[in-house]
Amino acid sequence: MTATMRAVYFLEPGKLEMREVPIPEPDAGEVVIKVESATTCGTDLKAYRRGHKLFKPPMPFGHEYAGYISAVGQGVTKFKVGDAVMGTNSAPCNQCYYCKRGRQQLCVELDGRFNFGTYAEYVRIPSYITAQNLHHKPAHLPFTEASFIEPLSCAVLCASYTDVQLGDTIAIIGVGAQGLMQIQLMKAMGASRVIAIGRAQGRLERAKQVGADDTFSSLDGDPLEYVRSQTERRGADVVIEAAGTPETWSQAMLMTRKGGTVIQFSGLAGGTQVSFDATHLHYDEITMKGVFHTTPHKVELAAQMLSDGTVDVKPMLDGEVPLSKVEDSLLRMQRSEVIKLAVVPSMPDN
Numbered sequence: 388m389t390a391t392m393r394a395v396y397f398l399e400p401g402k403l404e405m406r407e408v409p410i411p412e413p414d415a416g417e418v419v420i421k422v423e424s425a426t427t428c429g430t431d432l433k434a435y436r437r438g439h440k441l442f443k444p445p446m447p448f449g450h451e452y453a454g455y456i457s458a459v460g461q462g463v464t465k466f467k468v469g470d471a472v473m474g475t476n477s478a479p480c481n482q483c484y485y486c487k488r489g490r491q492q493l494c495v496e497l498d499g500r501f502n503f504g505t506y507a508e509y510v511r512i513p514s515y516i517t518a519q520n521l522h523h524k525p526a527h528l529p530f531t532e533a534s535f536i537e538p539l540s541c542a543v544l545c546a547s548y549t550d551v552q553l554g555d556t557i558a559i560i561g562v563g564a565q566g567l568m569q570i571q572l573m574k575a576m577g578a579s580r581v582i583a584i585g586r587a588q589g590r591l592e593r594a595k596q597v598g599a600d601d602t603f604s605s606l607d608g609d610p611l612e613y614v615r616s617q618t619e620r621r622g623a624d625v626v627i628e629a630a631g632t633p634e635t636w637s638q639a640m641l642m643t644r645k646g647g648t649v650i651q652f653s654g655l656a657g658g659t660q661v662s663f664d665a666t667h668l669h670y671d672e673i674t675m676k677g678v679f680h681t682t683p684h685k686v687e688l689a690a691q692m693l694s695d696g697t698v699d700v701k702p703m704l705d706g707e708v709p710l711s712k713v714e715d716s717l718l719r720m721q722r723s724e725v726i727k728l729a730v731v732p733s734m735p736d737n
């Protein structure tokens with residue numbers, strides 16, 4: 388009889404199911420991980436609410452993880468059973484047009500190279516991820532923080548697009564997990580002043596806690612006007628949109644000073660149209676960049692930053708829950724009660 392495990396499946400938007408399935412076994416180059424922490428993610432919530440182009444249900448659910456290697460496939464030399472690890476959920480092919488041009492996040496093979504199923508007792512990690520994006524977890528780093536490696540690596544790629552200069556003023560719209568990580572990265576890159584824009588005071592307090600110099604609630608007025616009032620009417624040198632609405636995309640653009648850079652970080656639903664002031668874009672020489680996902684180099688940097696404390700993810704973690712609480716956790720995220728939760732499969736249900 389094959390040993391089985393519990394795993395959460397995504398059946399369709401609004402519907403998850405706990406299944407009893409065989410514990411996976413590794414093929415050549417693969418490992419199987421006993422999951423110690425699988426953090427909930429805004430992308431999971433998006434998929435659960437309205438579907439997502441990268442999610443093809445019915446499918447195992449969850450993509451952030453850290454845990455112990457429980458089995459290794461033939462040819463794996465970097466890891467052995469018992470190693471504590473953390474990793475991401477995809478890896479590029481390194482052969483296609485985009486990979487060769489150094490834009491591995493745009494790899495044409497990427498859609499077929501996403502791995503899901505971390506809301507489970509065990510997860511199998513494909514060979515290409517094991518080889519490129521799985522890292523040893525330092526002993527001092529808790530599993531619940533180590534499983535931030537994937538979202539942090541996306542934040543690191545975003546930060547690398549900003550061209551922040553010493554002394555810059557940065558506006559960050561959105562104080563979810565990504566916004567809170569961006570604040571820390573911008574300070575680490577030499578920004579003098581980071582203005583965090585959000586709504587709820589509790590979130591803005593956390594922004595301060597992780598290093599924001601200034602916060603503004605859009606419930607108290609117009610963030611655009613606020614940023615202008617703080618920058619001699621110029622606007623911010625760099626603006627990062629991490630709130631994910633068409634309105635904030637437009638607002639981020641207007642908030643950027645002449646010659647400045649705006650990064651559209653948050654993905655919007657397929658087909659969404661956003662309007663911009665073409666005059667501002669053209670005559671004020673705004674650089675607007677989209678940024679998506681991550682690369683193995685940024686994953687490596689994220690591993691290092693979690694380890695050395697450049698980025699502290701504790702303020703984004705609102706607790707630990709058992710496997711049976713995945714759906715409940717997503718609903719709590721939707722109500723903005725929590726930013727992220729760590730799903731810990733060894734925790735007893737209650």
Ligand SMILES: [Zn+2]
Nearest residue numbers: 428430451538
């Ligand atoms: Zn994620």
Ligand SMILES: [Zn+2]
Nearest residue numbers: 480483486494
């Ligand atoms: Zn590729």
